[in-house]
Amino acid sequence: MDACLPVIASKYGGNFPYFRQPVKVGEFSLDDTRQFHHDSSRQKYMSWPSNKSLDSGESTGVYFDLNLLIDKAVKKDDSQLDERLDNLLKWIVRNQSKFQVKGYKGELNSLSTNFVCYRGLMTKLMVTPYENREPWIICASKWRDTIYLCAFDTEEKQAERQRETDRQRTMTSWGYKFEQFMMADAADSEANPHVPVLEGEEFCCVLRSRLGSHSLVYGAEVDGLDPHHTGDPSTMARFVELKTSREVDNQRQRNTLRRFKMLKWWAQSFLVGIERVVVGFRDDDGVVHRLHAYSTRQLPKDQDFWSPAVCMNFADALLSFVARHVTGDDPRAVWRLDFRPAERRVTCTPLGRSQRFRLLPDWYTEQMFPRELVT
Ligand code: A3P
Ligand code: MG
Numbered sequence: 025m026d027a028c029l030p031v032i033a034s035k036y037g038g039n040f041p042y043f044r045q046p047v048k049v050g051e052f053s054l055d056d057t058r059q060f061h062h063d064s065s066r067q068k069y070m071s072w073p074s075n076k077s078l079d080s081g082e083s084t085g086v087y088f089d090l091n092l093l094i095d096k097a098v099k100k101d102d103s104q105l106d107e108r109l110d111n112l113l114k115w116i117v118r119n120q121s122k123f124q125v126k127g128y129k130g131e132l133n134s135l136s137t138n139f140v141c142y143r144g145l146m147t148k149l150m151v152t153p154y155e156n157r158e159p160w161i162i163c164a165s166k167w168r169d170t171i172y173l174c175a176f177d178t179e180e181k182q183a184e185r186q187r188e189t190d191r192q193r194t195m196t197s198w199g200y201k202f203e204q205f206m207m208a209d210a211a212d213s214e215a216n217p218h219v220p221v222l223e224g225e226e227f228c229c230v231l232r233s234r235l236g237s238h239s240l241v242y243g244a245e246v247d248g249l250d251p252h253h254t255g256d257p258s259t260m261a262r263f264v265e266l267k268t269s270r271e272v273d274n275q276r277q278r279n280t281l282r283r284f285k286m287l288k289w290w291a292q293s294f295l296v297g298i299e300r301v302v303v304g305f306r307d308d309d310g311v312v313h314r315l316h317a318y319s320t321r322q323l324p325k326d327q328d329f330w331s332p333a334v335c336m337n338f339a340d341a342l343l344s345f346v347a348r349h350v351t352g353d354d355p356r357a358v359w360r361l362d363f364r365p366a367e368r369r370v371t372c373t374p375l376g377r378s379q380r381f382r383l384l385p386d387w388y389t390e391q392m393f394p395r396e397l398v399t
Contacts, residue, residue: 026371029345031363033153036337043336046233046297047258049122049241052115056098056222058105060114066227068207068248070264071215072302072315081317088205088217088304088312090198090268096220097197103185109174112142112243113388115230120392133393134168135241137232139343141173143244143295148175149342150291150335152363152370160363163381164346167355168393171346172383194310197223202268202304202312203247211251229260231296236340238347244296260297265289268312271305282327290323291335342370349374355384 053066123135161176200223208215228243247266255261272278289301299320304312324332349372350359358378363370
């Protein structure tokens with residue numbers, strides 16, 4: 025019998041758990057061919073004019089045609105990509121000194137962190153209590169006291185990718201095009217939407233935080249920063265999350281927005297300490313006419329469909345569940361966690377040494393902690 029954790033929102037109410045303000049410890053970039061660069065070359069800067077400040081919330085009379093040069097966009101081919109944790113692991117290999125505990129002079133033999141993963145995985149955990157449709161698969165391996173977590177496509181997701189329509193592909197490209205309308209390549213330049221979008225480019229920050237008793241290191245793709253923001257550079261307050269969404273015409277659409285989209289926007293941004301989510305509201309033809317800046321702090325207060333405390337308490341409980349079941353010190357041993365919405369539970373199954381779901385490649389374990397652990 026597999027171990028299991030119930031997923032019932034009402035079980036995870038109560039106070040908001042301890043969550044430490046995330047601190048940025050590093051960054052990396054991926055170019056349009058998904059090559060790793062240990063730099064901030066793909067960082068973007070919000071170029072929305074300051075005299076049209078979005079701090080007050082709203083900007084109307086915008087006209088961003090997201091179809092501009094859409095046929096020239098350089099796509100990211102998800103079906104060919106199997107990156108797992110590789111880019112984050114490359115960053116860790118190059119930044120081992122950042123994991124040295126202050127005052128300890130000996131050789132590094134652990135990252136001194138309980139979990140390593142991507143932010144997207146943490147978002148997935150946070151919204152699980154309210155997820156009625158999409159199952160997920162997460163795999164875990166434990167090595168040198170750190171558990172590594174990575175999401176894998178479910179069969180349903182693979183089938184969905186196969187069935188993807190031209191319309192869906194276009195809508196994905198609209199999301200990237202909106203980023204290009206809002207962001208420039210340098211703090212003192214302007215956005216240029218008159219060139220094709222390189223959809224595979226990415227800028228990632230690496231963050232350290234703690235949820236309850238679990239210390240975390242996670243990578244997060246971020247859209248860009250506001251060069252006029254005077255926030256502390258060690259936090260993520262200067263960064264802005266960009267989203268597109270269909271303009272809302274009626275109460276039903278407004279409720280859908282609050283119930284599902286705002287939950288995801290909040291979870292994703294809260295986790296990295298981003299304070300503003302700028303949404304481009306578009307029509308059915310892909311033209312944005314209105315921008316709205318939401319305060320991350322305010323998003324949960326504008327609705328009563330979901331509770332931030334439930335999200336975080338569930339994520340905390342899930343990490344504790346993983347920590348109880350994923351044990352040992354074998355970088356090839358994998359555990360598989362499955363969430364199936366109809367069953368309202370997460371199961372944990374040991375897979376042994378699985379090649380299919382392997383997370384920690386030899387190049388990683390060979391370059392980390394070079395000395396054998398003396399026990
Ligand atoms: P929207 O954000 O406007 O939906 P992110 O918001 O996470 O920075 O992602 C930017 C854009 O990438 C999205 O725009 C969307 O177009 C595309 N995208 C990201 N993840 C996706 C996914 N899982 N499926 C489809 N499109 C995705
Ligand atoms: Mg975005």
